[in-house]
Amino acid sequence: xxxxxxxxxxxxxxxxxxxxxxxxxxxxxxxxxxxxxxxxxxxxxxxxxxxxxxxxxxxxxxxxxxxxxxxxxxxxxxxxxxxxxxxxxxxxxxxxxxxxxxxxxxxxxxxxxxxxxxxxxxxxxxxxxxxxxxxxxxxxx
Numbered sequence: 001x002x003x004x005x006x007x008x009x010x011x012x013x014x015x016x017x018x019x020x021x022x023x024x025x026x027x028x029x030x031x032x033x034x035x036x037x038x039x040x041x042x043x044x045x046x047x048x049x050x051x052x053x054x055x056x057x058x059x060x061x062x063x064x065x066x067x068x069x070x071x072x073x074x075x076x077x078x079x080x081x082x083x084x085x086x087x088x089x090x091x092x093x094x095x096x097x098x099x100x101x102x103x104x105x106x107x108x109x110x111x112x113x114x115x116x117x118x119x120x121x122x123x124x125x126x127x128x129x130x131x132x133x134x135x136x137x138x139x140x141x
Contacts, residue, residue: 030085051139057109063116064139067132075130083134090122 054061072078077086088096095118102111120128 030088033084033088047138054139059109060112064132064136067129067136070129070133072133076126077130080134080138083131086127
């Protein structure tokens with residue numbers, strides 16, 4: 001009976017440590033991704049490049065413009081950091097790698113619309129509207 005009790009306590013402790021490790025590692029990765037996005041966009045003038053890309057695509061510009069009149073305070077996310085965390089929680093690692101690869105190699109308008117379709121399949125309507133509003137605010141305000 002003592003052996004079972006000791007084994008049970010050991011399993012609970014190991015399980016708790018595993019859960020805590022998983023939580024803190026994910027939190028650390030999210031923080032690093034948010035920091036990377038913040039620094040990369042500011043330091044590399046990526047906002048200007050993104051604005052030019054969106055302006056050259058009427059379909060993409062109209063899609064993002066849907067968020068221009070949204071009140072961020074009424075939506076589930078309000079900041080770029082929250083948006084980054086939300087997207088990371090909704091997309092799989094493989095999907096995020098595909099998005100990153102497409103963006104870094106340059107996307108056609110068709111690929112951008114396919115990426116939007118991925119987001120539409122994974123996010124709720126409110127989350128999509130918040131994402132559009134944040135992107136619009138970052139690009140045009």
